[in-house]
Amino acid sequence: DSGVTQTPKHLITATGQRVTLRCSPRSGDLSVYWYQQSLDQGLQFLIQYYNGEERAKGNILERFSAQQFPDLHSELNLSSLELGDSALYFCASSVGGKGYTDTQYFGPGTRLTVL
Amino acid sequence: AQKITQTQPGMFVQEKEAVTLDCTYDTSDPSYGLFWYKQPSSGEMIFLIYQGSYDQQNATEGRYSLNFQKARKSANLVISASQLGDSAMYFCAMRPPGAGSYQLTFGKGTKLSVIP
Numbered sequence: 001d002s003g004v005t006q007t008p009k010h011l012i013t014a015t016g017q018r019v020t021l022r023c024s025p026r027s028g029d030l031s032v033y034w035y036q037q038s039l040d041q042g043l044q045f046l047i048q049y050y051n052g053e054e055r056a057k058g059n060i061l062e063r064f065s066a067q068q069f070p071d072l073h074s075e076l077n078l079s080s081l082e083l084g085d086s087a088l089y090f091c092a093s094s095v096g097g098k099g100y101t102d103t104q105y106f107g108p109g110t111r112l113t114v115l
Numbered sequence: 116a117q118k119i120t121q122t123q124p125g126m127f128v129q130e131k132e133a134v135t136l137d138c139t140y141d142t143s144d145p146s147y148g149l150f151w152y153k154q155p156s157s158g159e160m161i162f163l164i165y166q167g168s169y170d171q172q173n174a175t176e177g178r179y180s181l182n183f184q185k186a187r188k189s190a191n192l193v194i195s196a197s198q199l200g201d202s203a204m205y206f207c208a209m210r211p212p213g214a215g216s217y218q219l220t221f222g223k224g225t226k227l228s229v230i231p
Contacts, residue, residue, distance in 0.1 A: 055217060
């Protein structure tokens with residue numbers, strides 16, 4: 001158990017809908033990252049927050065947004081869902097501020113299926 | 116841009132034998148971190164081992180060790196005494212330094228199957 005929690009574990013929804021994925025980082029970690037894992041794209045970085053502030057953006061679609069709250073939990077919002085958004089979404093956390101030595105610990109993931 | 120290459124889509128190893136999973140990387144940064152993660156069929160990503168670009172010694176964590184060859188830009192994972200529970204996908208990842216570059220770049224992974 002990495003100490004990172006994600007809910008829900010599975011999510012099945014229809015095209016055009018909006019969903020929210022939730023992540024609680026490990027105790028003491030200030031950085032939260034979101035990744036998407038799909039068969040065709042592999043593991044792709046979406047976005048990072050550090051202590052409530054957006055720190056880096058990757059291949060995140062405009063239909064997707066995220067935020068980190070004062071208690072450091074984070075939510076990833078996916079809207080106007082398309083079939084291609086079906087994937088495993090991971091949240092990871094790290095202490096932050098340690099540069100390239102900062103190890104990211106991953107949550108169990110949320111498997112999103114868009115029908 | 117950073118790039119990670121894992122050339123072995125699948126590997127088989129006999130139980131109790133050692134296996135090496137290959138990883139090469141491409142970066143122009145002198146400072147970087149290299150990570151290996153394991154993803155069992157259940158889906159979670161488990162951190163295994165870390166190697167910093169300036170580390171003098173190869174990293175080791177239990178049965179996992181890294182064969183780090185900086186000049187060749189390779190960071191191969193060695194698993195000793197393979198167990199059935201080692202059957203999983205293994206991903207090599209790199210994290211460069213620099214403001215805003217905190218994300219991990221992953222390779223496509225190697226599927227390891229341990230044969231009893």
